[in-house]
Amino acid sequence: MSTPDKTPENKLPGVPEGPIARRGMFGATGTGDTSGYGGLVVRRAPQLSSPRPYGGYFDAIADELERALGDGFADAVERVVVDRGELTFHVKRERLVEVLRHLRDDPALRFELSLGVSGVHYPHETGAELHAVYHLCSMTHNRRLRVEVSCPDADPHIPSSVTVYPTHDWHERETYDFFGIIFDGHPALTRIEMPDDWDGHPQRKDYPLGGIPVEYRGAEIPAPDQRRSYA
């Protein structure tokens, strides 16, 4: 059997060369893996960034926001992603409130309805571990848009957008509760789901799920976060 040519010229086309997420099978270490999958390399999906044209009404939204923000557009919007028919603006956190205000008030944009804030924790994205994701909906133009903001774990601060969308009040409290993102300027940033004296932020990836092994029909089933992972 000939060894595969590993020179860069002969890489398979279309295979992304993202950072390595995992080597070997099941993520298990220290087991006598005889499956032959020990050399398996799983890479992270590459970070997306879509070029123009975005297609559909997405170009219209980008044009209008560019017009509203003027020269600040390139500074405020770090990248634009069009994926699976959805548009995402990755916005710098310092400019978030300004961008949201334009998105809400500009007659050509009019994203009157916000569907709240959702946090996501990406521990591998150094310097941008915590993300706050805002889903906006324009009833006037029947359009949808996602705005994503990130902040480093070491400095988990994002400006509060309650002044623009009052509905973010509880949503930001929830994201603070579960991810530890501090929304500066929120009127009363307290825990909302967990008890007030709870330690830690449970939906972060470094927070264990917990649980105990359970016996089922004579076999011992480990706690969910201790089970073998195929991912």
Added chain:
Amino acid sequence: MTTSYDYDEDLKEGRVFTVVGQDWDDMVREISGAEEEHLVVNMGPQHPSTHGVLRLILTLSGETVTEARAVIGYLHTGIEKNLEYRTWTQGTTFVTRMDYLSPIFNETAYCMGVERLLGIEDRVPERAQAIRVMMMELNRISSHIFAIATYGMELGATTPFLTGLREREMILDIFEYITGLRMNMAYVRPGGVSVDLPAGAVDKVGEFLKVMPKRIKELRKLLDENPAYTRRTKDVAYLDLTGCMALGVTGPVLRAAGLPWDLRKTQPYCGYETYEFDVVTEKTCDVYGRYQVRVGEMEQSLKIVQQALDRLAGPELKGQPVMIDDKKIGWPSQLALGPDGLGNSPDHIAHIMGSSMEALIHHFKLVTEGFRVPAGQVYAAVESPRGELGAHVVSDGGTRPYRVHFRDPSFTNLQAIPATCEGGMVADVISAVASLDPVMGGVDR
């Protein structure tokens, strides 16, 4: 009492009180030195009128509510976290338990998200979509009738409660007949639905469609013009369009403020654009308007169920598959009816255990490992009985969800409690909360 959670004096919403249990008297003593005579009443979390475990802290001046604050979190079960440790298919079993009065909607929103991530939205069989629509609309009726029934009881009338639960029971019977379970069915799955309609299901739903219009008429006779009811509901808990938009309130509350915003019409999914129905609106912005919208929507839902049923029984969709034709995603078998109810299919087990090693491997891999979902994030929304139910689904390319967040309408709508209750009578707080129709399972997740 000073804890690390106390904040500065310049907070816009006023002082923050931290009560950790057993210290209610201390807090009341601490704040009772105020200049005016105010009574702080703790309503809930164990109060029958708060729809589960919602706690309201009301500041009263006489019988007028001057401040109303909602406290939630008593039913937080960590479903979103748990999802991250199970396969994508097992996720349906978790999300169905969120808003327990509208399980089919939770499942559909989640599955639509997973399907969009997989890029198989167009390949979900038409029969599965029609079944989803029929089940969702039945679920909408059961949820609305339950909202009106409990609402009647909260105002002191037991008749709507008894009749409403009788009607809801018919729908739960249909659910049990089709899925095997009355609630939390995990019926909608990524790629389709878990099992086709059993023999006789079309007749059973048809019977329901014959009975239900009369029952809705009876309900209207009982409540529409009833002075005891209208006096408690008209001009109570006023929330106009501006308030709804600012607070992100959707669903019947928004439509009672006059805006015909219904995702089934404006951003159709599951083929809703092919069904004929109207969006019910009212202009009164009050509790009575919300009641009218709910009753009107039940009537419209019956129309949709009838259309879906005709399609399912018609020649075009009869005998068609209900799960996607992709062996790498579609569940390897359907459920079968055994002597102890709906469960594993003996034929399928005989096939994998007796005749095909490859089928066994395939079954084992798909059931234990699950399928992989390409990395990315999507937001899928459906019009649930309480408003826009959205699922923000994130994948890192693995066999488990990386993050699933549910934008539950109850959670957002509850923020309207101060706006609807403050300045009103304490008795109207019950009306206001009930007209928002919060389900705490969905609020706390």
